[in-house]
Amino acid sequence: MIQYKSVIVMKENKFLAIYNDLLLQIRKGIFQPNDKLPSEHELSQQYETSRETIRKALNLLSEHGYIQKIKGKGSIVLDVGKYDFPVSGLVSFKELAQKMKKRVRTIVHELQVVKPDDYIRKYLDVTAKDEVWKVVRSREIEGEKIILDKDFLHRKFVPLLTHEICENSIYEYLENELKLKISFAKKEMFVDKITDEDRKYLDVDGYEHIVVVQNYVYLEDASLFQFTESRHRLDKFRFVDFARRTH
Template sequence: MYENKYLSIYHDIVSKIRQGHWKPYDKLPSENELAEQYETSRETIRKALNLLSEHGYIQKMKGKGSIVLDVGKYDFPVSGLVSFKELAQKMKTPAKTIVHELEVIKPGEYLKKHLHVTNKDEIWKVVRSRKIDGEHIILDKDFFHKKFVPVLTRAICEDSIYEYIENKLKLKISFAKKEMFVDKVTDEDRKYLDLNGYDHVVVVKNFVYLDDASLFQFTESRHRLDKFRFVDFARRNH
């Protein structure tokens, strides 16, 4: 019960920060005030505040209490290999995928280089925008080797391609290599994204492999600058 209590307090405060009850740089109530509000001990409140600090929601200032940080960005793990559906469920934020293109193409020089394919191969091209909190802020351009993914439908692409690949095709997605850089917006970005005046996007290239080391997917994921921070966890080896 003790652990459940501090976790429920943590989630409640996160929800209030996300909803704007406390704005960036606001000071949270004191430990005593929060303990009274949540009808619990200061130790339980302290555990909840430590968790908030660890996850980047607050900064604990000695002698000044806890200051709310700007969380108007969404966390997308650089080193992780997860689907947008899984991320949306984790964020607990209204999200929707819109499929703009779904077709089988022959690879040009760019795809032959990035997906290690030849003129004889057929490639699924999937262009999708991701709508979060009412704004289109990610453009995903996915390319799948048709040898590994023979069939794709609009319904699959609107839901989760990874879920389909793993549960229906019984393929094991194993690892990915990633590149990240900032790029100028393109006409395609302007067409599908709500750019809000930004003239650059953050681009993450993903080269995704199956457990037999077969490269089956190349993705170019284009993110609006102001809405995303890319997070990773690193520990220094001693």
């Protein structure tokens, strides 16, 4: 019998490290769907930590839909294979594309600093004096231009933005270079009539409507710093969400 012995690197928190370690084992298939995880007591011995720390890790797994905890019985692994597409949460296009393993390309159409007009002021919390980055990009997937991304970023937080950054990943730049702590977002989804701009930058393929995903992105201190409108061609749109019932 082969015993899986995990070595945890303790750069991060203990409970986060354990969460990531258990998640890895689930992804690798060491723990299969419907398997029972070791009990909290056993895990606390394996990881040489307290039960409360184990419980923090397990609760994270539960919130994210990887396990189900059942009182008196234990924790069982859920069928996670179904959730591996655009699961709810804050995921950038680049992270998504890598997961999907598709041939993707980003085309930058606009990149400029603008004074916020009424439209921008409606969505981003800025005054007429502030400056705002406006970025318009289309996303090509397997040779088809499917998604039109319109980003508005508060210049106060982002002094510089280049063509290269926009072609790669703005998120990566913000988090890794500028060390901005992106914390949470509000998403709003609805269907809109297609516009001339959509026709100009996308392969609209004769559709008259388009799925709009509006994103309000906030930093750690709850300041709104970005508004993004993502316009998806009807036939390629897909959103997966995991939700727990709260009573």
